[in-house]
Amino acid sequence: MKNRFAAASLLLALSTANYAQDVSSSSRENAKVKNVVNVSETKFLPLSDVKAGMRGTARTVFSGSESEEFEVEILGVMPGFIGPKHPAIIGRLSGKNAERTGVFAGMSGSPVFIDGKLVGAISFSFPFSKEPIAGITPIETMIEIFERKNVIKTQTEPRAVSFAQLTALDLQPTLPKQPIASSPFMAAIAPDSPLVKLLGQQFAPIATPLVFSGMNQETLNQFSTQLIANGVLPVSSVGGSAELKSLKKSTDKTLLPGDSVTVALARGDYSLAAAGTVTYRDGDKIYAFGHPFLNLGVTEMPMLESSVVIVIPNANNSFKLSVPGDMVGTLGQDRSTGIYGELGKTPKMIPVKINVKTSNNAAQIYDFEIVKDPFLTPLLLNMTVFNSITATERAIGDSTIVISGKINVKNAPPILLERKISASNAPVFAASSVATPTSLLLSSGFENIELSGIEINVTSTDTKNEATLQSLTIDKTQVKAGETFEMSASIRNDSGKSSVQKIPITLPKETAAGTYLVYIGDGNSLNQVSATRSFVPKNVSDLVNIINQVKKSDRLYAQVSRVSNGAVIGTSEMPNLPPSMLATLNNERTVGGVTPTILSPIYEQVIAPSESVITGQQVLTIEVIR
Known part of the structure; x- marks a missing residue:
């Protein structure tokens, strides 16, 4: 639907x-x-x-x-x-x-x-x-x-991040405007507004045609609603791609008033280019559009010359089919009365490489670059990964997709991509698994984050490969510190075949006497109940390390926890805190990322990866005696 x-x-x-x-x-x-x-x-x-x-x-x-x-x-x-x-x-x-x-x-x-x-x-x-x-x-x-002075991005504080966000499979990165009830020629109006009856009786910014090259219709159908709500007119397969060329030196005849100008969001095997017209040139300064493109404020996008194939007349609206030309500068600002760029400047872009291995063992490689922006980068990754999969694989129907790769971050460790998705709409979830960590990183509040490159490997099969954790048994309920006990996990796959996996667990020798919860479950479920489910990173490296700790969906995890009073400060867990310390941390005047906890893990074990994507969780109780 x-x-x-x-x-x-x-x-x-x-x-x-x-x-x-x-x-x-x-x-x-x-x-x-x-x-x-x-x-x-x-x-x-x-x-x-x-x-x-x-x-x-x-x-x-x-x-x-x-x-x-x-x-x-x-x-x-x-x-x-x-x-x-x-x-x-x-x-x-x-x-x-x-x-x-x-x-x-x-x-x-x-x-x-x-x-x-x-x-x-x-x-x-x-x-x-x-x-x-x-x-x-x-x-x-x-x-x-x-011409207002000191036009710079306002510095923000680091934001709290949760494992629920990190493991989200339904991320739809949104542009500044949210879809309500609108079209490229009408401003957004709430469905219950009395103005609905007057739709069409108002001026609105002229739509900006965004030419897609390399994108299939399935991708446009999936993402066009967001673009339309932001006054962008998606146009597919009618313009040339914005090639990966170096900066062309401008002359006194470059981008003069009335010339067609293009702003590129992506260049290379995938091209997204928005077309408009130059209003005024003052030296190397270019003023265009007369209304916002996406109203992003300070930004950085390639500014290109372009030519027009034809203007298509239409009863409702006409639109321009344009072909991007050479890059001649950088779009630096996108505000309410137009866009502003400078000739002779090269924008910083993010190089992306997607390697796809299809269900029939064919290989495809896509090389392109995208703009760096908290709103646009995740959306562009979502679109290009989705398109790379659906270009050769089905978009709807049972399939299993394995995502691997890395997002290289300057002056920080790389974000490691490792995800297996088995579902009837796996391409949507697979694309989100790349867009989600990128979105969290760029919107984290840390300044000067630079992504030096993204490499994504995609392997797809036309079969669904899921399994469910059905039950859990334990060989003994009273255990001594340092002793080993064994769990038996019953797992059933899609075809109805059941298997039992033995999970030996050895408690630490320093484990105190008391009652403990033993949890066996899939990575996603454990992420949701993690003590550090809400944390405030200290720096970019801290955030990247936590992102890389997200548990995987294709394996089981064992965790032994004790019911106690504790807290997570930043990204560090502090279990078994005395009441006086907890009172101090929970004081309303205390500033910082402090999250109270009830369960304090004392032991965690990763169980060998499975062929299937396992879902389900089971909890048992043991008594530790001395």
Whole structure:
């Protein structure tokens, strides 16, 4: 049902979008070579001078790489439209191409000129409008928000992490906006809002076409809902991939107003590239879109030249099919009035390699790089791992997938990937097993985390291989410290065949007399009841070490615990604390990651891995005597 809903949303999205641009009539004669206004001579027209009835021109690329001119008539100014103290200009577009396509996805940022002066960027549209009516973000608003000093990421404190998060198999990394009820041409509205009846009677940012290369339809169906909710229009297999090329040196003809510009989220065997239009260039500074891309704030993404194959006219919306070109700089900021980048800068990316061994023993290797971002990196990993599996294996139906590999972290140990999933939708869970630790690491609150590379090995079979721990027996219930007792675990597989596994356990010689709980269970279950299920890491290495301690789902674990009063401080467990110490730690004025515990493990044993993914848990009681 979820995939069918996502597919329906995608089909709706593919009939939606908007955008337009303008350039002064005097610029027509000056732009013989590149058909653009000479930026060095461009002046701004203050918003206070913009009046209804004024006429000007705009520029955008309808085909190829050369921008074309069309007309704009100013209809008025709407105060506070973009936000507090951020008005917008409303204009009607005209001209052969503009009237044919209307405001289209990818037109965002198209510059508008009146008497040779830059007014702003076409950035908003009116859904289902019978005329090409557009909202224009004033240029001074675009520039002002990016010229604020000290634009840096705010330092945050390390966050508490739980084993429940680390072992989650249903992680769906989300972008800043959550899906409510929206589409690429409408702002999100709660389903029970009285505004639902007015859907379509509002301006909204023009959708940004995001061209997927190397992605199958199953992947788009799985993840399109999140993208659509964030004003992104997913477009599959219609644009070229953003190749892994080095930075191209810019010239005075690179990314001029009206040119098509692309922001790459992934480059290589997998390519995700968002297309828009350049509004203004000031030296090496590039201003574009006129509205947020994903509103990520400070970011770092490749900025590329691009060409347009065609603008597809559509009754609901038109959209631009673009092909990414050479990388010429870095997108550095993504805010409410547009995006800002700099030419000549190379962004830091995360190289990823996925090795897939299919159920018929075929091998596939995928090499690409993705952006580093707490929101985007986990989502991109989720999408690419899922796609790598479903490109050759089935997405729905019984299968078993083994994930291995590592996430290399600069100045810290690598995160080791080791997971076996056996389920009817194993590709979803397998992708999440890579995205989850990455998400926790990048959103941990630690500054300057750098991932130097990710390598993932995937082995898939078309059979489900699960087993259940059914019962547990013990050879004796009274044991002396240092003595060995034996557990017998009865395990039943999917075919109904049962087997018994003998588990000898030797207690430590220093074990005190008393009652103890003996737990036998799968790794996931033990993670959920772990004393350190909630912890605050001291540093990145501390967090990585804890992530690497997550217990595996393809084996059983034995744990002997005593009921006692203790606490977990940071990531260190302190059992059997005296009441006075517990009172001090639990004092409301005590600051730090302190978690009270009841069970204090004294012994833990890993039982040899199984062919199957084992689920289930059993607990027995023993008495330790002296």
